[in-house]
Amino acid sequence: MKITRRDGLKMLGATALASVPFKALADGHTTHMVEMLNKEPDGSERQVFNPPVIKIAEGDSVNFVSTDRGHNSASNADMLPEGAEEWKGGINDDIEVTFTVPGVYGYFCTPHQSAGMVGLVLVGDVTQEQIDAAKEVRQRGKARARYEDYFAMAEEMIG
Numbered sequence: 001m002k003i004t005r006r007d008g009l010k011m012l013g014a015t016a017l018a019s020v021p022f023k024a025l026a027d028g029h030t031t032h033m034v035e036m037l038n039k040e041p042d043g044s045e046r047q048v049f050n051p052p053v054i055k056i057a058e059g060d061s062v063n064f065v066s067t068d069r070g071h072n073s074a075s076n077a078d079m080l081p082e083g084a085e086e087w088k089g090g091i092n093d094d095i096e097v098t099f100t101v102p103g104v105y106g107y108f109c110t111p112h113q114s115a116g117m118v119g120l121v122l123v124g125d126v127t128q129e130q131i132d133a134a135k136e137v138r139q140r141g142k143a144r145a146r147y148e149d150y151f152a153m154a155e156e157m158i159g
């Protein structure tokens, strides 16, 4: 897994990025965008990744974009496929993570994990068994309730 600081993108500003949810790369892989937000765009939930659940192809990347300040993206060590590498962005940093190992990835924002700022990346052909394994991981605070919704969304995506 490759982690790249995207300072160049950050300088473009969040507004410019917001209209580009993903981009196709020359090698056939896609970079998807997940925003880090203080408040979800069309709701009342606070401290969220948007979208919180994303399904991507093996070899694709996710660009975690610091649209609002005070957030980061860090992998949950207990919610990674075997052989996958962890990542941890700094607060306010945009980071791009490339996913080469298929499976279910859980991640969170370090300061807002128990406030429920968590998410899932589904890479490649994800099985119900892999989702069930991720469900077994103990969650704290509001992350528990949010993950119930997010696993339901994940199951719909693989169904």
Ligand SMILES: [Cu+2]
Residues within 6 Å of the ligand: 047, 070, 071, 072, 109, 110, 111, 112, 117
């Ligand atoms: Cu946060």
